[in-house]
């Protein structure tokens with residue numbers, strides 16, 4: 223079974239994002255960019271499926287600006303077999319991403335697609351669900367456990383009330399949550415090998431898909447700042463202050 | 471025209487997130503119909519009918535909708551969509567699971583997790599873990615929106631109940647089946663609805679300590695219990711306790727952060743709380759920088775003192 227893993231390059235999770243002074247977006251110049259942490263978990267899960275003999279090939283796909291190609295190499299270094307990069311300097315929304323992925327999936331025919339549950343830049347939490355809808359495939363979002371057996375996947379999901387387990391008939395869509403696995407680190411020889419591997423580069427037009435955004439970003443602003451707080455010396459003082467503030 | 475609100479419920483009761491999403495839905499300016507998709511879900515429909523500002527409740531009652539699996543629930547929303555200009559759901563795990571699937575089938579780009587309705591086509595939403603707020607205008611004719619509950623007040627019960635109308639469901643093969651669930655049981659208030667939240671981090675060190683230190687305090691304050699990702703990953707607390715960018719978003723009157731550092735991903739889930747207290751041994755921890763009140767020291771000495779001071 224082929225496993226397809228869509229991955230996105232985002233601002234590194236350890237960087238504090240800064241809003242640009244002109245209110246047009248977040249400053250990404252000279253900022254460390256990485257593979258979205260949830261996508262990294264998705265790649266790791268695909269590798270584990272391959273190690274267990276459940277997956278035969280891992281194909282990673284990313285849609286984004288030229289420099290985002292780096293994450294295909296990162297995925298190669300971890301163990302992905304093949305990478306497809308769809309290059310565009312435009313802003314690509316989840317709906318457009320899902321449509322491009324749908325076209326790629328029609329050609330690749332994977333048995334399982336594993337996405338991140340959320341990209342930590344746009345915080346949309348949509349792409350996997352949209353893709354599942356477009357394909358008419360079953361979905362299991364926010365997965366913390368995945369087992370594949372023949373043409374069935376059993377997935378435990380993190381939901382608001384606790385955990386839920388679903389059984390899916392493949393092909394299906396799974397999106398990853400934090401507890402699914404702990405991604406491995408690439409080894410140096412694998413990083414070197416990844417540098418030489420080919421990447422198949424395409425454009426959105428190659429799929430005949432209109433990626434024009436449906437949402438116009440009118441403004442990006444700083445969230446309101448909190449007023450400075452105080453240090454209290456003891457538990458009694460804290461209780462007194464909280465009572466005075468009317469919250470106890 | 472009209473707005474459809476997909477309710478979050480467990481057939482027997484209506485989640486408070488629905489009442490909050492209703493407040494956002496009403497700000498769109500049109501009549502609001504609430505859709506209860508479930509199985510034996512009449513009690514949830516009756517609860518929805520009582521909320522102020524609901525013009526009508528649609529009850530889709532069918533065994534296939536029992537656990538709100540995304541495939542049948544999204545298909546139902548799509549089938550009803552032609553009569554609506556906007557489709558809204560709370561950004562709960564269920565709303566987030568179902569609504570984007572419906573949006574794609576309607577060829578609409580969903581606006582996720584709105585915190586403000588600027589105009590019926592313009593919304594504010596947090597991005598980058600709440601480090602930036604984006605104002606977006608939707609050019610789609612139909613709007614599909616999820617609502618961050620913490621940003622809107624819960625609609626109250628009104629004086630008259632809205633009518634409940636039954637809608638027909640055509641069950642279809644979906645490729646997914648419910649197997650089991652293990653839900654946290656607790657007499658404490660629900661995390662996203664609580665007036666006070668007591669949250670613990672990695673410093674608690676074990677699930678025994680987490681429970682021993684935090685639960686008596688939470689009980690005394692009638693508070694919900696939350697946790698950082700590190701505490702959940704380490705197994706001190708269950709996953710549904712996680713507060714943050716990728717966990718639950720809370721905005722209680724009082725948030726007490728105990729032995730957690732306040733990483734940006736954690737702050738994203740609680741920094742709109744009215745009053746924040748940090749209890750931490752490191753006065754340079756990010757949580758201390760944003761807290762209204764900080765008590766610097768060892769939590770294992772401070773919490774018993776706090777228990778005592780509370781009487």
Ligand SMILES: Cc1cc2nc3c(=O)[nH]c(=O)nc-3n(C[C@H](O)[C@H](O)[C@H](O)COP(=O)(O)OP(=O)(O)OC[C@H]3O[C@@H](n4cnc5c(N)ncnc54)[C@H](O)[C@@H]3O)c2cc1C
Nearest residue numbers: 671672673698699700714715716717729730731736751769
């Ligand atoms: C993709 C992604 C998503 C994430 N999502 C979330 C999320 O939703 N929610 C979330 O919380 N995190 C999230 N994180 C993780 C986040 O980055 C931090 O790693 C995490 O919040 C740290 O947890 P912590 O504060 O408990 O632990 P630490 O950062 O280790 O902090 C422990 C704190 O306890 C203090 N301490 C230690 N001993 C004592 C003592 N005896 N008494 C008092 N204080 C003491 C220390 O000074 C320190 O400040 C996410 C990370 C990533 C990459």
Ligand SMILES: Nc1ncnc2c1ncn2[C@@H]1O[C@H](COP(=O)(O)O)[C@@H](O)[C@H]1O
Nearest residue numbers: 228229285337338340341346347348349
């Ligand atoms: N531009 C992209 N290229 C490839 N995959 C993407 C892209 N955007 C989103 N995804 C996938 O969809 C997931 C959820 O993203 P989002 O819906 O934007 O929060 C990510 O973790 C990726 O797996």
